[in-house]
Amino acid sequence: MLELVGLWKRFGGVTAVADFSLTVPQGELLALLGPSGCGKTTVLRIVAGLEKPDAGRVLLGGRDATPWPPERRGVGLVFQSYALFPHLSVAGNVAYGLRGADRRKRVRQILELVGLSGYERRKPHELSAGQQQRVALARALAPAPEVLLLDEPLSALDAALRKELRGELRALLKRLGMTALYVTHDQEEALALADRVAVMREGRLEQIAPPAELYHRPQTPFVASFLGRANLWPGRVVSVDGDRAGVEVAGERIPAERGEAREGDEVLLFFRPEWAKIGEGPFTAEVESAEYLGDRWEVRARFRGLPLVLISGKWASLPGGQAIFSIERAQAIHPAL
Secondary structure (H helix, E strand, C coil): CEEEEEEEEEECCEEEEEEEEEEECCCCEEEEECCCCCCHHHHHHHHHCCCCCCEEEEEECCEECCCCCHHHCCEEEECCCCCCCCCCCHHHHHHCCCCCCCHHHHHHHHHHHCCCCCCCCCCHHHCCHHHHHHHHHHHHHCCCCCEEEEECCCCCCCHHHHHHHHHHHHHHHHHHCCEEEEEECCHHHHHHHCCEEEEEECCEEEEEECHHHHHHCCCCHHHHHHCCCCEEEEEEEEEECCCEEEEEECCEEEECECCCCCCCCEEEEEECHHHEEEEEEEEEEEEEEEEECCCCEEEEEEECCEEEEEEECCCCCCCCCEEEEEECCCEEECCCC
16 A cells, blocks of 8 residues: 655655555555646655655555665666667666566566566567557566556557557556556546546645546546546535525526535536537537537537537537527536635
8 A cells, every 4th residue: 555645845945745545455456646846846856756745655565665766765766768788688688777686587477477478588669669668567566566656658659559559558457456646737648547536726626536536526626627628617515406506607597416515605517518409408508610520529618608518419510600508507606716
């Protein structure tokens, strides 16, 4: 188990990590997700022992590892740049850092595990980008680390290969029962790979939850807008048809989950574009543009001056018309969060 307790890290006058705490149970794959500069790589480097926190603790298996050097922590590292030794063969790269008479056996086992049996004698420049990344993963796994740390390991690959390898990577880590911390800025990658996703913003933990919960029930406007597409309209919590909760927006009372919000609270009405249905319903929006994306149209419009994004699989009209729509699901989010 990996535990981070109250981590702080400053670089000069810049606070990179602020009062950051989370727990990664044994066998869990946790993704750290956030925009560039939010502090996610700094957190990973603190866990690895490559950076010393100004305050807080790193616990590995219940032991305080904060003062330990990297080589004592029992963690494996996979970098975005692969960081392979160009003069060493595949086997040499994987064996680097291994000790003992069974090194060759361990190298063969790990290469078979990552699908590179038969590549032992090749040099890194003789491999594709995907194969190089597999070598980097094999090297990190070879010493049997307690925790695997991955810093945007797929970001240098093209989209199709990235999608293929992320599925393989998740299956492999789950088969090994590996505890892993995975840093990425790619929302789709985080949702597809992780058991839970921790969203960071300006050095702080914004929300942590399983992917589906994070997407469908974000707790803050930042999480709602950063993770996927979101419509966020200012409004006020009211009752709809007597008992049902809702939000009053631009003179309309729209049913919505209100969570912790109370009647009369100023909130943001949140709904995903796919939670609205084009072609039926009580609302009319003025269409500004419609972008064809192959499997769907993404429609940008205005509803009583408020920006609106809708998704339709059947949209065929040219921009400049009107769209009738309904909102099938929505929730209230406090704007100050």
